[in-house]
Amino acid sequence: MKRTQFSLGFIVRRSMVHRRVRSLAALLALTVSAAVATTLLTLYVSLNRQLHQQFRAFGANxxxxxxxxxxxxxxxxxxxxxxxxxxxxxxxxxxxxxxxxxxxxxxxxxxxxxxxxxxxxxxxxxxxxxxxxxxxxxxxxxxxxxxxxxxxxxxxxxxxxxxxxxxxxxxxxxxxxxxxxxxxxxxxxxxxxxxxxxxxxxxxxxxxxxxxxxxxxxxxxxxxxxxxxxxVRQLVESEGRIVDRTRSLMLSSLVLIALTVGICVLATLTASVLERRRDFAIMKALGSTQHQVALLFLLEAALLALAGAAAGYLLGSLCAFGIGAWNFHATIPPLWQAAPAVLLLNLFVALLAAGLPMRILRTMEPATLLRGE
Amino acid sequence: MATILQSAVGSEALIHLHGLTREYASRAGAVRALDQVTLTIERGEWVAVMGPSGSGKSTLVNILGCLDQPTHGSVRIAGTDVHQLSRQELDRFRAETIGFIFQQFHLIPYLTALENILLAQYFHSMTDEDEARRALASVGLGDRATHLPSQLSGGEQQRVCIARALINQPPILLADEPTGNLDAANQEIVQEHLRTLHRAGHTIVMVTHDPEMASLADRTVELHHGRIAAERRADLTAQK
Structure with missing residues:
Protein backbone atom coordinates (compact mmCIF):
# COMPACT_ATOMS: atom_id res chain seq x y z
CA MET A 1 0.00 0.00 0.00
CA LYS A 2 1.45 3.33 -1.04
CA ARG A 3 0.41 6.16 1.24
CA THR A 4 0.24 9.61 -0.35
CA GLN A 5 0.61 13.13 0.94
CA PHE A 6 -3.04 13.73 0.19
CA SER A 7 -4.40 16.06 2.85
CA LEU A 8 -6.66 19.04 3.36
CA GLY A 9 -3.61 21.28 2.92
CA PHE A 10 -2.87 19.61 -0.41
CA ILE A 11 -6.47 20.09 -1.60
CA VAL A 12 -6.44 23.73 -0.51
CA ARG A 13 -3.17 24.36 -2.33
CA ARG A 14 -4.46 22.76 -5.53
CA SER A 15 -7.72 24.67 -5.27
CA MET A 16 -5.95 27.99 -4.79
CA VAL A 17 -3.54 27.40 -7.66
CA HIS A 18 -6.33 26.25 -9.97
CA ARG A 19 -8.53 29.22 -9.10
CA ARG A 20 -5.58 31.57 -9.11
CA VAL A 21 -7.49 34.61 -10.37
CA ARG A 22 -10.12 34.25 -7.64
CA SER A 23 -7.46 33.49 -5.07
CA LEU A 24 -5.46 36.53 -6.14
CA ALA A 25 -8.57 38.72 -6.00
CA ALA A 26 -9.29 37.51 -2.47
CA LEU A 27 -5.62 37.91 -1.52
CA LEU A 28 -5.61 41.41 -2.96
CA ALA A 29 -8.74 42.33 -1.01
CA LEU A 30 -7.21 41.00 2.20
CA THR A 31 -3.89 42.72 1.46
CA VAL A 32 -5.67 46.04 0.92
CA SER A 33 -7.66 45.64 4.11
CA ALA A 34 -4.49 44.84 6.07
CA ALA A 35 -2.60 47.71 4.41
CA VAL A 36 -5.36 50.21 5.19
CA ALA A 37 -5.58 49.00 8.78
CA THR A 38 -1.78 49.13 9.19
CA THR A 39 -1.50 52.60 7.66
CA LEU A 40 -4.28 54.04 9.77
CA LEU A 41 -3.14 52.36 12.97
CA THR A 42 0.45 53.49 12.44
CA LEU A 43 -0.61 57.04 11.63
CA TYR A 44 -3.06 57.11 14.51
CA VAL A 45 -0.46 55.99 17.03
CA SER A 46 2.29 58.26 15.70
CA LEU A 47 -0.05 61.19 15.08
CA ASN A 48 0.34 62.54 18.60
CA ARG A 49 4.10 62.60 18.30
CA GLN A 50 4.03 64.03 14.78
CA LEU A 51 1.61 66.81 15.64
CA HIS A 52 3.54 67.77 18.76
CA GLN A 53 6.70 67.83 16.66
CA GLN A 54 4.94 70.13 14.22
CA PHE A 55 3.92 72.41 17.07
CA ARG A 56 7.46 72.46 18.39
CA ALA A 57 8.41 74.41 15.29
CA PHE A 58 6.23 77.27 16.53
CA GLY A 59 8.60 77.97 19.43
CA ALA A 60 8.27 78.06 23.19
CA ASN A 61 5.11 77.10 25.01
CA VAL A 232 1.97 80.53 26.02
CA ARG A 233 -1.74 79.88 26.18
CA GLN A 234 -2.59 80.23 22.52
CA LEU A 235 -0.05 77.60 21.62
CA VAL A 236 -0.73 75.12 24.40
CA GLU A 237 -4.50 75.24 24.03
CA SER A 238 -4.51 75.29 20.24
CA GLU A 239 -2.14 72.36 20.20
CA GLY A 240 -4.31 70.36 22.57
CA ARG A 241 -7.47 71.17 20.64
CA ILE A 242 -5.99 70.37 17.23
CA VAL A 243 -4.38 67.15 18.42
CA ASP A 244 -7.62 65.97 20.04
CA ARG A 245 -9.71 66.82 16.97
CA THR A 246 -7.25 65.27 14.55
CA ARG A 247 -7.12 62.09 16.62
CA SER A 248 -10.93 61.91 16.68
CA LEU A 249 -11.00 62.45 12.92
CA MET A 250 -8.39 59.75 12.39
CA LEU A 251 -10.24 57.32 14.65
CA SER A 252 -13.54 57.93 12.82
CA SER A 253 -11.79 57.51 9.46
CA LEU A 254 -10.09 54.35 10.67
CA VAL A 255 -13.39 52.80 11.73
CA LEU A 256 -15.23 53.87 8.55
CA ILE A 257 -12.49 52.76 6.17
CA ALA A 258 -11.97 49.50 8.04
CA LEU A 259 -15.71 48.83 7.85
CA THR A 260 -15.86 49.64 4.13
CA VAL A 261 -12.85 47.51 3.29
CA GLY A 262 -14.11 44.76 5.58
CA ILE A 263 -17.44 44.63 3.76
CA CYS A 264 -15.66 44.47 0.37
CA VAL A 265 -13.46 41.62 1.60
CA LEU A 266 -16.50 39.89 3.05
CA ALA A 267 -18.32 40.14 -0.30
CA THR A 268 -15.31 38.88 -2.29
CA LEU A 269 -14.62 35.90 -0.05
CA THR A 270 -18.27 35.02 0.38
CA ALA A 271 -18.70 34.93 -3.39
CA SER A 272 -15.56 32.79 -3.65
CA VAL A 273 -17.00 30.23 -1.23
CA LEU A 274 -20.50 30.26 -2.68
CA GLU A 275 -19.28 29.71 -6.23
CA ARG A 276 -17.76 26.45 -5.04
CA ARG A 277 -20.97 25.09 -3.55
CA ARG A 278 -20.88 22.29 -6.16
CA ASP A 279 -17.46 21.18 -4.85
CA PHE A 280 -18.98 21.27 -1.37
CA ALA A 281 -21.85 19.02 -2.53
CA ILE A 282 -19.52 16.59 -4.36
CA MET A 283 -17.39 16.20 -1.27
CA LYS A 284 -20.51 15.59 0.78
CA ALA A 285 -21.59 12.95 -1.75
CA LEU A 286 -18.18 11.32 -1.36
CA GLY A 287 -18.77 11.05 2.36
CA SER A 288 -16.90 14.02 3.76
CA THR A 289 -18.05 15.25 7.12
CA GLN A 290 -19.33 18.78 7.64
CA HIS A 291 -16.25 19.38 9.75
CA GLN A 292 -13.85 18.33 6.96
CA VAL A 293 -15.44 20.54 4.31
CA ALA A 294 -15.72 23.47 6.71
CA LEU A 295 -12.07 23.05 7.62
CA LEU A 296 -11.15 23.05 3.93
CA PHE A 297 -12.84 26.38 3.27
CA LEU A 298 -11.72 27.93 6.55
CA LEU A 299 -8.12 26.79 5.99
CA GLU A 300 -8.10 28.47 2.60
CA ALA A 301 -9.56 31.66 4.08
CA ALA A 302 -7.03 31.59 6.93
CA LEU A 303 -4.10 31.11 4.53
CA LEU A 304 -5.28 34.02 2.42
CA ALA A 305 -5.75 36.12 5.55
CA LEU A 306 -2.25 35.28 6.75
CA ALA A 307 -0.60 36.09 3.42
CA GLY A 308 -2.77 39.22 3.04
CA ALA A 309 -1.86 40.38 6.55
CA ALA A 310 1.88 39.94 5.91
CA ALA A 311 1.79 41.72 2.55
CA GLY A 312 -0.66 44.34 3.81
CA TYR A 313 1.44 45.06 6.89
CA LEU A 314 4.51 45.76 4.75
CA LEU A 315 2.51 47.82 2.27
CA GLY A 316 0.71 49.71 5.04
CA SER A 317 3.96 50.47 6.87
CA LEU A 318 5.38 51.77 3.60
CA CYS A 319 2.29 53.95 3.05
CA ALA A 320 2.50 55.33 6.60
CA PHE A 321 6.18 56.06 6.04
CA GLY A 322 5.37 57.87 2.78
CA ILE A 323 2.55 59.88 4.33
CA GLY A 324 4.83 60.80 7.24
CA ALA A 325 7.60 61.92 4.92
CA TRP A 326 5.22 63.81 2.65
CA ASN A 327 2.90 65.45 5.15
CA PHE A 328 4.94 65.71 8.34
CA HIS A 329 8.46 65.66 6.91
CA ALA A 330 9.12 63.08 9.54
CA THR A 331 10.08 59.43 9.67
CA ILE A 332 7.22 57.22 10.79
CA PRO A 333 8.75 53.82 11.60
CA PRO A 334 6.77 50.56 11.25
CA LEU A 335 4.48 50.01 14.22
CA TRP A 336 5.31 46.45 15.30
CA GLN A 337 2.38 46.40 17.68
CA ALA A 338 0.05 46.79 14.68
CA ALA A 339 1.13 43.43 13.18
CA PRO A 340 -0.82 41.13 15.54
CA ALA A 341 -3.83 43.47 15.47
CA VAL A 342 -3.86 43.48 11.67
CA LEU A 343 -3.43 39.71 11.52
CA LEU A 344 -6.31 39.16 13.94
CA LEU A 345 -8.50 41.63 12.05
CA ASN A 346 -7.76 39.90 8.72
CA LEU A 347 -8.35 36.46 10.20
CA PHE A 348 -11.61 37.61 11.72
CA VAL A 349 -12.89 39.09 8.44
CA ALA A 350 -11.72 36.10 6.35
CA LEU A 351 -13.12 33.46 8.70
CA LEU A 352 -16.37 35.38 8.98
CA ALA A 353 -16.52 35.62 5.18
CA ALA A 354 -15.94 31.88 4.82
CA GLY A 355 -18.02 30.92 7.83
CA LEU A 356 -21.21 32.73 6.83
CA PRO A 357 -21.69 30.97 3.46
CA MET A 358 -20.62 27.71 5.12
CA ARG A 359 -23.54 28.09 7.49
CA ILE A 360 -25.84 28.62 4.52
CA LEU A 361 -24.43 25.61 2.67
CA ARG A 362 -24.78 23.44 5.76
CA THR A 363 -28.49 24.00 5.80
CA MET A 364 -28.88 22.99 2.14
CA GLU A 365 -29.14 19.41 0.93
CA PRO A 366 -26.21 18.39 -1.32
CA ALA A 367 -28.74 17.39 -3.99
CA THR A 368 -29.97 20.98 -4.18
CA LEU A 369 -26.41 22.24 -4.58
CA LEU A 370 -25.60 19.65 -7.25
CA ARG A 371 -28.60 20.86 -9.23
CA GLY A 372 -26.85 24.24 -9.22
CA GLU A 373 -29.40 26.02 -7.04
CA MET B 1 -20.90 2.98 12.48
CA ALA B 2 -19.89 -0.65 12.57
CA THR B 3 -23.39 -1.45 13.82
CA ILE B 4 -24.94 0.28 10.81
CA LEU B 5 -23.05 -1.95 8.42
CA GLN B 6 -23.37 -5.08 10.49
CA SER B 7 -27.12 -4.71 10.42
CA ALA B 8 -26.96 -4.77 6.65
CA VAL B 9 -25.46 -8.25 6.57
CA GLY B 10 -28.44 -10.01 7.95
CA SER B 11 -31.26 -8.18 6.16
CA GLU B 12 -33.01 -9.52 3.07
CA ALA B 13 -33.89 -6.41 1.04
CA LEU B 14 -30.99 -4.01 0.76
CA ILE B 15 -33.20 -0.99 0.15
CA HIS B 16 -36.75 -0.48 1.31
CA LEU B 17 -38.66 2.72 0.64
CA HIS B 18 -42.07 3.16 2.19
CA GLY B 19 -44.57 5.94 1.44
CA LEU B 20 -41.80 8.20 0.23
CA THR B 21 -42.92 11.77 -0.48
CA ARG B 22 -40.73 14.72 -1.34
CA GLU B 23 -42.17 18.19 -1.68
CA TYR B 24 -40.38 21.35 -2.72
CA ALA B 25 -41.61 24.82 -1.90
CA SER B 26 -42.09 27.07 -4.90
CA ARG B 27 -43.82 30.39 -5.58
CA ALA B 28 -46.74 28.53 -7.06
CA GLY B 29 -47.01 26.42 -3.89
CA ALA B 30 -45.62 23.03 -2.91
CA VAL B 31 -44.36 20.88 -5.77
CA ARG B 32 -44.53 17.15 -5.09
CA ALA B 33 -41.54 15.50 -6.77
CA LEU B 34 -42.24 12.09 -5.22
CA ASP B 35 -45.65 10.96 -4.08
CA GLN B 36 -46.08 7.96 -1.78
CA VAL B 37 -43.42 5.81 -3.43
CA THR B 38 -42.95 2.37 -1.96
CA LEU B 39 -40.15 0.25 -3.42
CA THR B 40 -37.96 -2.64 -2.36
CA ILE B 41 -34.58 -3.44 -3.97
CA GLU B 42 -32.81 -6.69 -3.29
CA ARG B 43 -29.11 -7.12 -2.69
CA GLY B 44 -27.27 -7.53 -6.01
CA GLU B 45 -30.22 -6.30 -8.03
CA TRP B 46 -29.85 -3.84 -10.94
CA VAL B 47 -32.83 -1.52 -11.07
CA ALA B 48 -33.39 1.04 -13.80
CA VAL B 49 -35.56 4.04 -12.98
CA MET B 50 -37.22 5.55 -16.03
CA GLY B 51 -39.74 8.25 -16.69
CA PRO B 52 -40.17 11.60 -18.36
CA SER B 53 -38.37 14.73 -17.17
CA GLY B 54 -39.76 15.96 -13.87
CA SER B 55 -41.15 12.56 -12.93
CA GLY B 56 -38.97 12.42 -9.78
CA LYS B 57 -36.23 10.01 -10.94
CA SER B 58 -33.28 12.10 -9.77
CA THR B 59 -35.07 13.01 -6.56
CA LEU B 60 -35.48 9.31 -5.84
CA VAL B 61 -31.79 8.62 -6.43
CA ASN B 62 -30.77 11.63 -4.34
CA ILE B 63 -32.88 10.41 -1.42
CA LEU B 64 -31.45 6.90 -1.81
CA GLY B 65 -27.98 8.46 -1.75
CA CYS B 66 -28.83 10.43 1.41
CA LEU B 67 -28.17 13.65 -0.50
CA ASP B 68 -31.76 14.73 0.09
CA GLN B 69 -34.34 14.13 2.80
CA PRO B 70 -37.90 12.95 2.18
CA THR B 71 -40.76 15.13 3.38
CA HIS B 72 -42.63 12.00 4.48
CA GLY B 73 -41.99 8.28 4.46
CA SER B 74 -39.10 6.09 5.46
CA VAL B 75 -35.90 4.96 3.81
CA ARG B 76 -34.26 1.80 5.08
CA ILE B 77 -30.91 0.96 3.57
CA ALA B 78 -29.00 -2.10 4.70
CA GLY B 79 -31.36 -2.37 7.64
CA THR B 80 -30.81 1.20 8.76
CA ASP B 81 -33.55 3.80 8.92
CA VAL B 82 -31.48 6.66 7.53
CA HIS B 83 -33.93 9.21 8.95
CA GLN B 84 -32.77 8.21 12.42
CA LEU B 85 -29.13 8.98 11.68
CA SER B 86 -27.49 12.18 12.85
CA ARG B 87 -25.75 14.37 10.26
CA GLN B 88 -22.39 12.91 11.20
CA GLU B 89 -23.70 9.34 11.05
CA LEU B 90 -25.30 10.11 7.70
CA ASP B 91 -21.97 11.38 6.31
CA ARG B 92 -20.28 8.19 7.45
CA PHE B 93 -23.12 6.01 6.18
CA ARG B 94 -22.89 7.65 2.77
CA ALA B 95 -19.13 7.11 2.59
CA GLU B 96 -19.44 3.46 3.61
CA THR B 97 -22.54 2.43 1.69
CA ILE B 98 -23.02 4.40 -1.50
CA GLY B 99 -21.06 5.13 -4.64
CA PHE B 100 -22.33 7.85 -6.99
CA ILE B 101 -22.07 8.01 -10.76
CA PHE B 102 -23.37 11.36 -11.97
CA GLN B 103 -24.54 12.37 -15.42
CA GLN B 104 -22.42 15.54 -15.13
CA PHE B 105 -19.50 13.47 -13.75
CA HIS B 106 -18.97 15.99 -10.94
CA LEU B 107 -15.22 15.58 -10.72
CA ILE B 108 -13.32 18.18 -8.72
CA PRO B 109 -11.84 20.33 -11.49
CA TYR B 110 -8.53 21.12 -9.80
CA LEU B 111 -7.65 17.54 -8.91
CA THR B 112 -6.22 15.04 -11.38
CA ALA B 113 -8.03 11.80 -12.26
CA LEU B 114 -5.96 9.95 -9.66
CA GLU B 115 -6.49 12.65 -7.02
CA ASN B 116 -10.26 12.60 -7.57
CA ILE B 117 -10.17 8.93 -6.62
CA LEU B 118 -7.84 9.60 -3.70
CA LEU B 119 -10.33 12.21 -2.49
CA ALA B 120 -13.02 9.54 -2.11
CA GLN B 121 -10.54 7.35 -0.23
CA TYR B 122 -9.53 10.29 1.94
CA PHE B 123 -13.10 10.99 3.05
CA HIS B 124 -13.72 7.27 3.57
CA SER B 125 -10.66 6.26 5.55
CA MET B 126 -7.12 6.67 4.26
CA THR B 127 -5.53 7.09 0.86
CA ASP B 128 -3.76 4.27 -0.96
CA GLU B 129 -2.26 5.44 -4.23
CA ASP B 130 -1.60 1.92 -5.55
CA GLU B 131 -5.22 0.96 -5.05
CA ALA B 132 -6.39 4.19 -6.67
CA ARG B 133 -4.12 3.55 -9.68
CA ARG B 134 -5.50 0.02 -9.99
CA ALA B 135 -9.05 1.40 -9.93
CA LEU B 136 -8.15 3.85 -12.66
CA ALA B 137 -6.51 1.08 -14.70
CA SER B 138 -9.60 -1.07 -14.28
CA VAL B 139 -11.62 1.52 -16.20
CA GLY B 140 -8.92 1.75 -18.86
CA LEU B 141 -7.42 5.04 -17.73
CA GLY B 142 -4.13 3.91 -16.24
CA ASP B 143 -2.28 6.34 -18.47
CA ARG B 144 -4.52 9.28 -17.60
CA ALA B 145 -3.75 9.44 -13.87
CA THR B 146 -2.19 12.88 -13.93
CA HIS B 147 -4.74 14.47 -16.24
CA LEU B 148 -7.14 17.08 -14.96
CA PRO B 149 -10.84 16.57 -15.77
CA SER B 150 -10.61 19.36 -18.34
CA GLN B 151 -7.98 17.28 -20.17
CA LEU B 152 -10.25 14.22 -20.34
CA SER B 153 -13.10 13.44 -22.72
CA GLY B 154 -16.64 13.03 -21.40
CA GLY B 155 -16.35 9.25 -21.54
CA GLU B 156 -13.04 9.31 -19.72
CA GLN B 157 -14.45 11.60 -17.04
CA GLN B 158 -17.37 9.24 -16.58
CA ARG B 159 -14.97 6.32 -16.20
CA VAL B 160 -13.03 8.27 -13.56
CA CYS B 161 -16.36 8.86 -11.87
CA ILE B 162 -17.05 5.11 -11.93
CA ALA B 163 -13.60 4.32 -10.52
CA ARG B 164 -14.18 6.91 -7.80
CA ALA B 165 -17.60 5.44 -6.99
CA LEU B 166 -16.10 1.97 -6.62
CA ILE B 167 -12.88 2.74 -4.79
CA ASN B 168 -14.39 2.23 -1.34
CA GLN B 169 -16.31 -0.88 -2.47
CA PRO B 170 -19.76 0.38 -1.50
CA PRO B 171 -22.59 -2.17 -1.60
CA ILE B 172 -24.83 0.24 -3.53
CA LEU B 173 -24.09 2.13 -6.75
CA LEU B 174 -26.37 5.01 -7.68
CA ALA B 175 -26.07 6.12 -11.28
CA ASP B 176 -27.95 9.18 -12.50
CA GLU B 177 -28.03 9.05 -16.33
CA PRO B 178 -24.52 7.54 -16.45
CA THR B 179 -24.43 7.58 -20.25
CA GLY B 180 -26.53 10.69 -20.73
CA ASN B 181 -23.60 12.84 -21.87
CA LEU B 182 -21.64 10.20 -23.76
CA ASP B 183 -21.24 9.23 -27.40
CA ALA B 184 -22.05 5.71 -28.58
CA ALA B 185 -18.52 4.34 -28.15
CA ASN B 186 -18.15 5.64 -24.60
CA GLN B 187 -21.71 4.57 -23.82
CA GLU B 188 -20.74 1.01 -24.73
CA ILE B 189 -17.65 1.20 -22.48
CA VAL B 190 -19.67 2.42 -19.52
CA GLN B 191 -22.37 -0.20 -20.13
CA GLU B 192 -19.71 -2.90 -20.03
CA HIS B 193 -18.34 -1.57 -16.75
CA LEU B 194 -21.80 -1.61 -15.22
CA ARG B 195 -22.40 -5.18 -16.44
CA THR B 196 -19.12 -6.22 -14.83
CA LEU B 197 -20.05 -4.52 -11.58
CA HIS B 198 -23.45 -6.21 -11.59
CA ARG B 199 -21.86 -9.59 -12.19
CA ALA B 200 -19.54 -8.86 -9.25
CA GLY B 201 -22.62 -8.54 -7.03
CA HIS B 202 -23.05 -4.77 -6.76
CA THR B 203 -26.53 -3.41 -6.27
CA ILE B 204 -27.15 -0.78 -8.93
CA VAL B 205 -29.92 1.80 -9.03
CA MET B 206 -29.72 3.65 -12.33
CA VAL B 207 -31.75 6.57 -13.64
CA THR B 208 -31.94 6.55 -17.42
CA HIS B 209 -33.94 7.81 -20.36
CA ASP B 210 -32.36 5.24 -22.61
CA PRO B 211 -34.38 2.02 -23.14
CA GLU B 212 -31.20 0.24 -24.24
CA MET B 213 -29.52 1.04 -20.95
CA ALA B 214 -32.68 0.09 -19.06
CA SER B 215 -32.74 -3.27 -20.81
CA LEU B 216 -29.51 -4.18 -19.04
CA ALA B 217 -31.20 -3.94 -15.64
CA ASP B 218 -32.95 -6.76 -13.80
CA ARG B 219 -35.93 -4.53 -13.23
CA THR B 220 -37.27 -1.26 -14.57
CA VAL B 221 -39.34 1.10 -12.47
CA GLU B 222 -41.29 3.80 -14.33
CA LEU B 223 -42.14 7.01 -12.55
CA HIS B 224 -44.83 9.44 -13.64
CA HIS B 225 -45.66 12.57 -11.65
CA GLY B 226 -43.70 11.23 -8.70
CA ARG B 227 -45.55 7.92 -8.55
CA ILE B 228 -44.53 4.44 -9.65
CA ALA B 229 -46.52 3.93 -12.83
CA ALA B 230 -45.10 0.55 -13.79
CA GLU B 231 -42.48 -2.02 -12.88
CA ARG B 232 -41.06 -4.54 -15.33
CA ARG B 233 -38.75 -7.48 -14.77
CA ALA B 234 -36.08 -8.31 -17.34
CA ASP B 235 -38.39 -10.98 -18.77
CA LEU B 236 -40.59 -7.95 -19.84
CA THR B 237 -43.51 -9.05 -17.72
CA ALA B 238 -45.35 -5.96 -16.54
CA GLN B 239 -45.75 -6.08 -12.75
CA LYS B 240 -47.98 -3.11 -12.36
Missing part, protein backbone atom coordinates in the same frame (compact mmCIF):
# COMPACT_ATOMS: atom_id res chain seq x y z
CA UNK A 62 6.41 78.05 28.48
CA UNK A 63 8.31 81.23 29.43
CA UNK A 64 10.20 81.79 32.71
CA UNK A 65 11.11 85.34 33.60
CA UNK A 66 12.94 86.89 36.49
CA UNK A 67 10.83 89.41 38.48
CA UNK A 68 11.14 93.16 37.90
CA UNK A 69 14.16 93.43 35.62
CA UNK A 70 16.40 91.21 37.72
CA UNK A 71 18.16 88.13 36.38
CA UNK A 72 17.45 84.48 37.00
CA UNK A 73 19.41 82.71 39.73
CA UNK A 74 22.42 80.89 38.27
CA UNK A 75 21.06 77.42 39.09
CA UNK A 76 17.74 78.06 37.32
CA UNK A 77 18.76 76.54 33.97
CA UNK A 78 19.97 73.31 35.62
CA UNK A 79 16.81 73.10 37.74
CA UNK A 80 14.56 73.60 34.72
CA UNK A 81 16.50 71.00 32.71
CA UNK A 82 16.08 68.48 35.51
CA UNK A 83 12.33 69.11 35.79
CA UNK A 84 11.44 69.49 32.09
CA UNK A 85 13.51 66.51 30.98
CA UNK A 86 15.80 65.98 28.04
CA UNK A 87 12.93 66.07 25.53
CA UNK A 88 12.28 69.73 26.28
CA UNK A 89 14.16 72.50 24.52
CA UNK A 90 15.33 75.40 26.65
CA UNK A 91 16.74 78.71 25.38
CA UNK A 92 18.12 81.37 27.74
CA UNK A 93 17.79 85.06 26.90
CA UNK A 94 19.31 88.10 28.53
CA UNK A 95 18.25 91.59 27.47
CA UNK A 96 19.82 95.06 27.67
CA UNK A 97 19.21 98.39 25.98
CA UNK A 98 22.47 99.61 24.40
CA UNK A 99 23.28 102.59 22.27
CA UNK A 100 24.48 102.74 18.71
CA UNK A 101 27.32 105.02 17.55
CA UNK A 102 24.57 107.57 16.76
CA UNK A 103 23.26 107.33 20.32
CA UNK A 104 20.08 105.50 19.25
CA UNK A 105 18.79 103.00 21.83
CA UNK A 106 18.59 99.41 20.64
CA UNK A 107 17.69 96.15 22.37
CA UNK A 108 20.49 93.61 22.52
CA UNK A 109 19.77 90.00 23.44
CA UNK A 110 22.26 87.45 24.61
CA UNK A 111 21.33 83.86 23.82
CA UNK A 112 22.53 80.35 23.00
CA UNK A 113 22.43 80.34 19.19
CA UNK A 114 22.38 76.54 18.92
CA UNK A 115 19.45 76.21 21.32
CA UNK A 116 17.58 79.10 19.66
CA UNK A 117 18.10 77.55 16.26
CA UNK A 118 16.63 74.23 17.47
CA UNK A 119 13.61 75.83 19.09
CA UNK A 120 12.84 78.67 16.72
CA UNK A 121 13.33 76.88 13.48
CA UNK A 122 10.66 79.10 11.89
CA UNK A 123 12.91 82.19 12.24
CA UNK A 124 14.26 83.28 8.90
CA UNK A 125 17.99 83.57 9.47
CA UNK A 126 20.45 84.19 6.62
CA UNK A 127 23.11 82.04 8.34
CA UNK A 128 23.16 81.11 12.00
CA UNK A 129 26.30 82.47 13.71
CA UNK A 130 28.72 79.96 15.17
CA UNK A 131 29.62 81.18 18.65
CA UNK A 132 32.31 78.53 19.06
CA UNK A 133 34.23 79.91 16.08
CA UNK A 134 34.73 83.33 17.71
CA UNK A 135 38.36 84.34 18.27
CA UNK A 136 39.51 86.54 21.18
CA UNK A 137 39.98 90.17 20.19
CA UNK A 138 37.88 89.98 17.06
CA UNK A 139 34.40 91.62 16.83
CA UNK A 140 31.55 89.62 18.38
CA UNK A 141 29.37 87.78 15.83
CA UNK A 142 25.87 89.28 15.84
CA UNK A 143 22.56 88.29 14.35
CA UNK A 144 20.80 91.53 13.46
CA UNK A 145 17.04 91.89 13.05
CA UNK A 146 15.96 93.46 9.76
CA UNK A 147 14.48 96.54 11.43
CA UNK A 148 17.52 96.96 13.69
CA UNK A 149 19.72 97.09 10.60
CA UNK A 150 18.28 100.52 9.83
CA UNK A 151 20.01 101.94 12.93
CA UNK A 152 23.44 100.62 12.00
CA UNK A 153 26.09 101.74 9.51
CA UNK A 154 27.82 98.80 7.83
CA UNK A 155 28.45 95.26 9.01
CA UNK A 156 30.99 96.23 11.65
CA UNK A 157 29.59 98.48 14.33
CA UNK A 158 30.06 99.34 18.02
CA UNK A 159 27.42 99.30 20.74
CA UNK A 160 27.75 100.93 24.10
CA UNK A 161 26.20 99.80 27.40
CA UNK A 162 26.85 101.55 30.69
CA UNK A 163 29.96 103.12 29.19
CA UNK A 164 31.35 99.81 27.93
CA UNK A 165 31.73 99.59 24.15
CA UNK A 166 31.60 96.33 22.32
CA UNK A 167 32.70 95.82 18.69
CA UNK A 168 30.30 93.68 16.71
CA UNK A 169 30.14 92.20 13.25
CA UNK A 170 26.89 91.37 11.40
CA UNK A 171 27.20 87.65 10.88
CA UNK A 172 23.54 87.05 10.01
CA UNK A 173 20.25 88.83 9.53
CA UNK A 174 16.99 87.79 11.12
CA UNK A 175 13.37 88.17 10.05
CA UNK A 176 10.50 86.92 12.21
CA UNK A 177 7.81 89.52 11.60
CA UNK A 178 7.74 90.12 15.36
CA UNK A 179 9.69 92.02 18.03
CA UNK A 180 12.89 90.04 17.26
CA UNK A 181 13.27 92.04 14.04
CA UNK A 182 14.19 95.14 16.12
CA UNK A 183 16.85 93.34 18.17
CA UNK A 184 20.48 92.38 17.89
CA UNK A 185 21.37 88.89 19.11
CA UNK A 186 24.82 87.99 20.38
CA UNK A 187 26.21 84.95 22.26
CA UNK A 188 25.12 84.88 25.90
CA UNK A 189 28.72 84.56 27.20
CA UNK A 190 29.82 87.67 25.29
CA UNK A 191 26.67 89.48 26.49
CA UNK A 192 27.35 88.64 30.13
CA UNK A 193 31.02 89.62 29.83
CA UNK A 194 29.97 92.95 28.29
CA UNK A 195 26.96 93.89 30.44
CA UNK A 196 27.62 91.89 33.59
CA UNK A 197 24.09 90.49 33.34
CA UNK A 198 23.06 86.87 33.05
CA UNK A 199 19.85 85.39 31.54
CA UNK A 200 16.58 86.95 32.69
CA UNK A 201 14.31 84.72 30.60
CA UNK A 202 14.13 81.05 29.77
CA UNK A 203 11.94 79.96 26.89
CA UNK A 204 10.89 76.31 27.06
CA UNK A 205 9.41 74.14 24.39
CA UNK A 206 7.93 71.23 26.29
CA UNK A 207 6.55 68.22 24.41
CA UNK A 208 3.26 66.50 25.30
CA UNK A 209 -0.41 67.25 25.56
CA UNK A 210 -1.96 70.37 27.10
CA UNK A 211 -2.39 68.46 30.35
CA UNK A 212 1.26 67.45 30.39
CA UNK A 213 2.36 71.04 29.76
CA UNK A 214 0.06 72.23 32.57
CA UNK A 215 1.59 69.64 34.86
CA UNK A 216 5.09 70.86 33.99
CA UNK A 217 3.99 74.42 34.71
CA UNK A 218 2.87 73.44 38.19
CA UNK A 219 6.11 71.62 38.91
CA UNK A 220 8.23 74.54 37.69
CA UNK A 221 6.24 76.99 39.79
CA UNK A 222 6.68 74.79 42.82
CA UNK A 223 10.43 74.40 42.28
CA UNK A 224 11.10 78.06 41.41
CA UNK A 225 8.93 80.16 43.72
CA UNK A 226 10.61 83.49 42.95
CA UNK A 227 10.33 83.09 39.17
CA UNK A 228 7.36 83.95 36.99
CA UNK A 229 6.32 80.90 34.99
CA UNK A 230 3.81 81.49 32.17
CA UNK A 231 2.30 79.25 29.54
Missing amino acids: IVLTAPDGSTLPSETLATVRAIAGSESRIVPFAYAVAQTADGAPIVVAGTDFNAARAMDSWWQVSRWPNAAAATPGSPVAAMVGTRAQGFLHGDDFPLTYNGHTLALHTEATLRTGAAEDSRIFIPLAAFTAWTGQSASTLEIQAPGSAAQVEDLLHRLRAALPGVQVHA
